[in-house]
């Protein structure tokens with residue numbers, strides 16, 4: 001039970017000057033029923049049925065929290081609790097989150113709205129909620145110990161403030177942060193502008209997701225919370241490819257994507273086939289004169305980036321973090337590079353002792369994606385995703401922007417694979433390929449060497465090749 005003192009403290013009402021009317025109003029109204037979500041699907045946009053109208057966002061593999069309008073105040077109820085999150089088909093993780101999911105639901109409000117958020121703590125330890133990026137009274141900032149008492153297990157606190165600034169924000173605990181964020185406690189907050197805004201364009205599709213990371217050993221279910229940098233699962237909204245839904249849009253749609261980073265490293269987010277503009281951050285909208293075109297934008301730790309573009313090229317366009325180890329799932333990675341090393345003979349010898357021993361990486365790691373190697377239960381494959389032309393050989397922070405001319409406005413269904421017009425797909429060349437001419441020069445250096453190297457030495461190049469050519 002919430003003690004009255006904690007309740008008023010969190011509500012920003014000074015200890016001595018508690019208004020009985022305020023108590024009565026809350027008590028009479030009761031708490032809004034918490035809404036719980038258990039499906040990991042991308043939920044359709046939640047069109048507002050009360051308050052000022054706006055064009056709602058779509059949270060990738062997530063959802064927006066419904067609210068209750070109580071005498072002009074938008075009331076939300078967040079429940080901090082352990083959750084079972086399907087991170088990809090066949091791989092579930094025991095995380096902490098809000099209202100049945102990690103991340104928690106997206107909260108959408110309108111600039112100027114008075115917002116009241118009840119937070120019930122069903123975790124085994126205390127928590128708090130910090131509303132990242134918001135202008136609010138100091139006592140509503142959610143830093144346990146500094147601006148409020150922490151919310152003990154079983155307690156419900158109430159936060160109340162006016163959403164003053166339109167934009168893209170996040171929420172997360174400010175109590176035992178390293179544990180609670182490593183366990184998946186976070187969510188998005190979108191404040192829509194209350195009227196036409198010079199720097200905030202109207203768009204046809206407005207997507208959002210959080211970058212997050214976990215360290216879960218293959219075959220286990222619970223993240224290691226002491227990990228500082230060496231995470232092995234790089235996720236969007238606690239999903240990893242091929243578990244991340246595609247972003248499905250109609251040809252010539254104006255598209256906005258809001259990305260927040262609550263991992264411990266930066267992520268250069270890259271879109272194929274289009275240029276975009278960074279139109280805003282969690283600090284607000286960017287003036288037009290300060291915007292420039294990009295195809296990759298780095299989202300640093302604790303930052304948000306809001307990108308916009310017109311989807312005017314049909315097709316299935318990759319959309320991913322450009323750190324290549326972030327588009328892979330959990331793997332043993334303290335492994336030397338084996339490209340070009342023929343270790344089959346050694347493999348055979350080891351096989352006679354350990355029948356399951358497998359030789360890896362002789363021709364690169366791509367073989368891994370099509371190899372049916374035994375993996376422990378509850379483990380996502382390292383690189384996978386079956387595309388129309390074979391394995392995509394990806395994991396982690398990877399998805400696809402699907403642009404189609406027959407996608408209906410407001411329809412977010414996956415349209416399936418793109419059907420390329422005849423003659424527009426890269427093909428094997430059928431003609432004769434001449435041997436490439438190779439220069440005899442030792443290199444293209446701009447100046448001659450001052451002296452010859454003392455000894456001629458040779459680096460043996462071992463090219464990956466088919467068996468039997470050695």
Ligand SMILES: [Cu+2]
Pocket residue numbers: 234266267268321322323326397
């Ligand atoms: Cu990354």
